[in-house]
Amino acid sequence: xxxxxxxxxxxxxxxxxxxxxxxxxxxxxxxxxxxxxxxxxxxxxxxxxxxxxxxxxxxxxxxxxxxxxxxxxxxxxxxxxxxxxxxxxxxxxxxxxxxxxxxxxxxxxxx
Numbered sequence: 001x002x003x004x005x006x007x008x009x010x011x012x013x014x015x016x017x018x019x020x021x022x023x024x025x026x027x028x029x030x031x032x033x034x035x036x037x038x039x040x041x042x043x044x045x046x047x048x049x050x051x052x053x054x055x056x057x058x059x060x061x062x063x064x065x066x067x068x069x070x071x072x073x074x075x076x077x078x079x080x081x082x083x084x085x086x087x088x089x090x091x092x093x094x095x096x097x098x099x100x101x102x103x104x105x106x107x108x109x110x111x
Contacts, residue, residue, distance in 0.1 A: 058099040059089060065097050069106045084108055 060068075065085070066076050079085055080095075085105040087095040097105075 057088075059096040060099050060102055061093070062087075062095045062097065065102045065105070068102055069109055071109070079105070079109065 062073060062076060066073055069076075071079075076085070080087060085097060085101055088098055088101075089096040
């Protein structure tokens with residue numbers, strides 16, 4: 001693959017004689033360019049992901065969970081006792097759950 005890239009790119013310089021270049025069909029040129037773009041895309045994606053910080057945990061209040069799932073608070077607390085969802089924070093205003101857990105809970109509950 002790397003040889004193709006080097007050899008192919010050399011054919012576009014003025015110092016190379018046309019006889020030294022391998023003749024590629026238009027389809028071969030297209031596929032070589034596509035592979036190069038795809039490889040570059042994956043490299044850029046990996047670099048960006050390595051630089052991004054982890055997203056902050058998004059907490060939602062128990063009332064939001066009830067509204068999202070379509071249940072009342074008593075049902076939510078019963079499901080919590082059964083282990084279907086776990087509260088990650090409790091304070092004087094109520095219980096808080098992870099947003100991802102809320103989405104998973106809705107899928108489990110509505111099956």
